[in-house]
Amino acid sequence: MINSDFYRIDELLTDEQRLIQQTVREFTDREVKPIMEDYAQRAEFPRHLVRKFGEVGVFGSTLPAEYGGGGSDYISYGLICQEIERGDSGMRSTVSVQSSLVMWPIYQFGSDEQKQKYLPRLATGELLGSFGLTEPDFGSNPAGMKTHFTDEGDYYLLNGSKMWISNSPIADLAVVWARNEQGRVQGLLVERGMEGFTTPEIHNKWSLRTSATGELVFDQVKVPKDNLLPHAMGLTAPLQCLDNARYGISWGAIGAAIDCYETAVRYAGERIQFDKPIGAFQLTQKKLAEMLTEITKAQLLSWRLGVLKNEGRATTAQISMAKRNNVDMALNIAREARQVLGGMGITGEYPIMRHMMNLESVITYEGTHDIHLLILGADITGIPAFK
Amino acid sequence: MKILVCITNVPDTTAKITFAESDTKLNKTGIQFIIGPYDDYALARAVELKEQNGGTVTVLNVGEAEGEPQIRKALAIGADDAIRVNAEPTDSYFVASQIAHIAQQNNYDLILMGRESIDFNSGVVHGLVGEMLGIPSFSPVMKLDIEGSTAKFAREIDGGKEYMEAPLPLVFGCQEPIADWKIPNMRGIMTARTKPLQVVEPVAVDDMAINEKYTQPAAKGECKMIPVEDVEKLVTLLRTEAKVL
Ligand SMILES: Cc1cc2nc3c(=O)[nH]c(=O)nc-3n(C[C@H](O)[C@H](O)[C@H](O)COP(=O)(O)OP(=O)(O)OC[C@H]3O[C@@H](n4cnc5c(N)ncnc54)[C@H](O)[C@@H]3O)c2cc1C
Ligand SMILES: Cc1cc2nc3c(=O)[nH]c(=O)nc-3n(C[C@H](O)[C@H](O)[C@H](O)COP(=O)(O)OP(=O)(O)OC[C@H]3O[C@@H](n4cnc5c(N)ncnc54)[C@H](O)[C@@H]3O)c2cc1C
Numbered sequence: 001m002i003n004s005d006f007y008r009i010d011e012l013l014t015d016e017q018r019l020i021q022q023t024v025r026e027f028t029d030r031e032v033k034p035i036m037e038d039y040a041q042r043a044e045f046p047r048h049l050v051r052k053f054g055e056v057g058v059f060g061s062t063l064p065a066e067y068g069g070g071g072s073d074y075i076s077y078g079l080i081c082q083e084i085e086r087g088d089s090g091m092r093s094t095v096s097v098q099s100s101l102v103m104w105p106i107y108q109f110g111s112d113e114q115k116q117k118y119l120p121r122l123a124t125g126e127l128l129g130s131f132g133l134t135e136p137d138f139g140s141n142p143a144g145m146k147t148h149f150t151d152e153g154d155y156y157l158l159n160g161s162k163m164w165i166s167n168s169p170i171a172d173l174a175v176v177w178a179r180n181e182q183g184r185v186q187g188l189l190v191e192r193g194m195e196g197f198t199t200p201e202i203h204n205k206w207s208l209r210t211s212a213t214g215e216l217v218f219d220q221v222k223v224p225k226d227n228l229l230p231h232a233m234g235l236t237a238p239l240q241c242l243d244n245a246r247y248g249i250s251w252g253a254i255g256a257a258i259d260c261y262e263t264a265v266r267y268a269g270e271r272i273q274f275d276k277p278i279g280a281f282q283l284t285q286k287k288l289a290e291m292l293t294e295i296t297k298a299q300l301l302s303w304r305l306g307v308l309k310n311e312g313r314a315t316t317a318q319i320s321m322a323k324r325n326n327v328d329m330a331l332n333i334a335r336e337a338r339q340v341l342g343g344m345g346i347t348g349e350y351p352i353m354r355h356m357m358n359l360e361s362v363i364t365y366e367g368t369h370d371i372h373l374l375i376l377g378a379d380i381t382g383i384p385a386f387k
Numbered sequence: 388m389k390i391l392v393c394i395t396n397v398p399d400t401t402a403k404i405t406f407a408e409s410d411t412k413l414n415k416t417g418i419q420f421i422i423g424p425y426d427d428y429a430l431a432r433a434v435e436l437k438e439q440n441g442g443t444v445t446v447l448n449v450g451e452a453e454g455e456p457q458i459r460k461a462l463a464i465g466a467d468d469a470i471r472v473n474a475e476p477t478d479s480y481f482v483a484s485q486i487a488h489i490a491q492q493n494n495y496d497l498i499l500m501g502r503e504s505i506d507f508n509s510g511v512v513h514g515l516v517g518e519m520l521g522i523p524s525f526s527p528v529m530k531l532d533i534e535g536s537t538a539k540f541a542r543e544i545d546g547g548k549e550y551m552e553a554p555l556p557l558v559f560g561c562q563e564p565i566a567d568w569k570i571p572n573m574r575g576i577m578t579a580r581t582k583p584l585q586v587v588e589p590v591a592v593d594d595m596a597i598n599e600k601y602t603q604p605a606a607k608g609e610c611k612m613i614p615v616e617d618v619e620k621l622v623t624l625l626r627t628e629a630k631v632l
Contacts, residue, residue, distance in 0.1 A: 001401050001403075003400075014456070015456045016459075016576060016580065017461060018456065019456065019459065019460055019571070019576055020573065020576055021462065022572075023463075023570050023572075023576065026570050027570055030570075055572060056571035056573070057573030057574050057575075057576075058573065061573050065574060065577065065578075070572075070573030070574055070576070070577055071574075072573060072576075072577060080573075160509050192444065200415075327513045346504045374415075
């Protein structure tokens with residue numbers, strides 16, 4: 001057994017958190033890992049897993065049980081992300097979007113009727129959701145968004161488009177952020193089947209191939225008034241959702257890193273060159289030692305952030321630091337691990353290249369690597385350098 | 388229907404086993420404990436039977452407090468309540484006596500165990516418990532259905548399977564494929580928190596056995612190649628070195 005919990009973070013967890021981690025690890029080993037390579041090569045989303053995710057209860061795990069949630073804490077949510085991303089970042093993305101970007105805003109900003117109507121069915125995976133913030137011309141700068149709606153008395157009329165939306169081609173429901181007539185950002189629940197609403201898929205991605213990504217196009221869509229989130233006003237609402245998702249990503253990336261690290265350790269022990277296992281050479285050992293060091297640092301960062309999050313004290317800048325550091329860490333480990341495997345590292349026999357390509361999305365979505373740097377810079381100096 | 392499932396708290400199957408205290412105890416540092424894999428099958432079938440026929444599932448472990456995470460896991464998988472007999476499980480007779488004592492007070496229709504623990508591997512506790520309670524016990528059982536007050540089940544035997552029926556109450560030692568292995572879900576884990584776990588003290592039982600010492604299996608030796616013409620040398624070595632003839 002390869003020990004990727006070098007500082008015994010395990011001992012910082014409660015029995016319940018440990019059981020959740022073990023459970024999701026077992027689930028990933030059994031249901032996710034064995035099929036990822038095949039689905040990634042075919043660039044297909046394993047639709048059947050949505051129900052299974054629902055059964056094991058990873059959707060909306062932090063929400064109360066009355067809405068189908070698990071009622072667990074944020075460290076448990078982090079561990080869920082970590083264990084699923086050991087399997088594949090695309091699957092973790094599905095869980096992040098459903099939990100933090102669809103269920104959480106409905107729970108936080110929705111009416112009682114909206115919560116009753118959607119949350120239990122999202123929790124079981126009967127419904128799959130997506131989150132539409134990014135637009136073709138507004139990525140890092142969502143404040144510029146153009147998608148908007150007008151009040152037509154009986155309904156809202158929605159126009160505009162969203163780009164790069166995870167789950168969009170298959171989702172039953174989209175949480176869409178758009179401007180009202182006063183120019184303020186609000187959230188609308190747009191359901192598949194509404195007239196004028198289409199979701200073209202983005203093809204030929206080299207990254208997150210197991211996750212479906214697409215557009216949300218709104219051409220005079222009549223959205224019932226009951227579908228407006230009553231308690232979300234202004235851009236801070238979607239940004240709060242992103243805080244939750246990014247927090248989970250900081251843990252998730254550790255999962256991808258661990259999978260790469262463990263693969264490299266195993267391979268280094270087995271592959272013989274110059275009559276020795278390549279793990280016997282100092283240069284290989286340097287790679288492995290540095291990987292374990294970086295994983296350990298990232299684990300401590302996320303665990304402490306989890307404690308702060310549970311206490312309701314984690315700030316946006318703290319979350320930016322963990323997301324930025326941990327995804328970059330994972331990407332570097334994937335690249336180093338790929339080298340340890342030599343030519344084998346580029347094949348689908350091993351998960352490393354898939355993780356590496358996935359992480360190229362993870363380092364860009366939910367705030368790019370550089371944008372998180374600027375968020376930290378603004379926090380340190382008090383001077384935003386975005387514009 | 389009242390079902391009792393007896394679970395062991397055993398080292399993970401991939402754990403590296405070493406000994407402590409002059410080889411009289413398992414060295415537990417760094418070892419992850421799990422529910423015995425056969426007990427897991429018993430539990431999974433119990434939960435399925437409860438779903439089909441109604442009733443309750445109680446889990447029982449004879450062991451110390453360190454095993455409680457495994458008991459909570461069993462509750463998360465679907466058992467309704469749990470009993471822990473607070474004692475170090477030192478030998479099969481002791482464990483069976485504790486289980487029988489609990490069973491006598493509760494009138495279970497079914498007592499499900501694993502075919503064997505995966506540390507001592509004796510495979511005797513179910514037999515002992517059946518004897519102590521004066522009810523039949525069967526093992527290893529790989530198929531089990533309940534119709535009214537009758538159990539219909541199949542047992543793995545040499546070269547085939549044996550199909551049987553018997554009236555409840557019964558004791559079974561279970562193995563795959565009696566049920567699909569279950570993993571808990573998040574909601575189960577959260578509700579397990581509030582399910583009752585009763586800790587009771589053991590009844591006095593004479594020690595029937597004392598563990599003197601554990602040893603590791605001998606390390607795999609180097610493979611000696613003996614040419615075909617040297618059959619005699621092979622026989623001698625098998626006699627004097629390997630001591631298998
Ligand atoms: C696979 C995938 C899934 C996604 N899923 C979703 C989803 O579900 N929902 C959703 O709303 N969005 C989603 N996105 C969109 C994602 O959040 C955006 O891609 C991201 O915010 C970056 O926006 P952009 O691609 O328009 O890049 P741009 O904003 O155009 O950035 C391009 C480059 O310029 C840099 N840059 C931009 N502004 C500055 C500045 N002020 N100073 C310095 N550098 C700057 C960036 O760091 C980056 O390197 C997804 C993206 C991908 C790739
Ligand atoms: C090296 C070593 C270390 C051990 N360390 C621990 C320890 O740290 N903590 C600990 O709790 N136990 C420990 N045990 C005890 C062991 O887990 C068994 O509980 C006990 O020894 C009975 O073993 P058996 O082979 O006779 O059971 P078997 O007859 O093979 O078991 C058959 C079935 O009986 C039931 N059963 C057996 N034992 C129990 C039990 N104790 N409680 C409930 N149901 C049971 C199970 O359903 C099991 O599948 C250790 C054993 C060994 C060899």
